[in-house]
Amino acid sequence: MKRTRKEKRRMKMYLLVIVGLLSLFGCKMYYYWPKIFANYQSKAELEEKYTDLLEEEETLSGDIVKLQDPDYIARFAREKYLYSKNGEIIIRIVE
Numbered sequence: 001m002k003r004t005r006k007e008k009r010r011m012k013m014y015l016l017v018i019v020g021l022l023s024l025f026g027c028k029m030y031y032y033w034p035k036i037f038a039n040y041q042s043k044a045e046l047e048e049k050y051t052d053l054l055e056e057e058e059t060l061s062g063d064i065v066k067l068q069d070p071d072y073i074a075r076f077a078r079e080k081y082l083y084s085k086n087g088e089i090i091i092r093i094v095e
Helices: 005-067 070-081
Strands: none
Touching: 005 070
């Protein structure tokens, strides 16, 4: 099957356009690849911080529940700030 001169010229133009588009996409990929990689790294760091914050939130929620109990508050004040009841002697042992 012989191709005419017009068909050959058309095929060359298609090939030129395809090569041009592929090179354009390659250049854009080369330009954006470091940014994409940096975003993946920052995403991993942020997810780690997020899990740490969730654990801290659970701890603080537990502290809120504990601080609503008057017996816990009294015991906490005695241990932390050395408050005592009437007639009670406090002896602190340092480990």
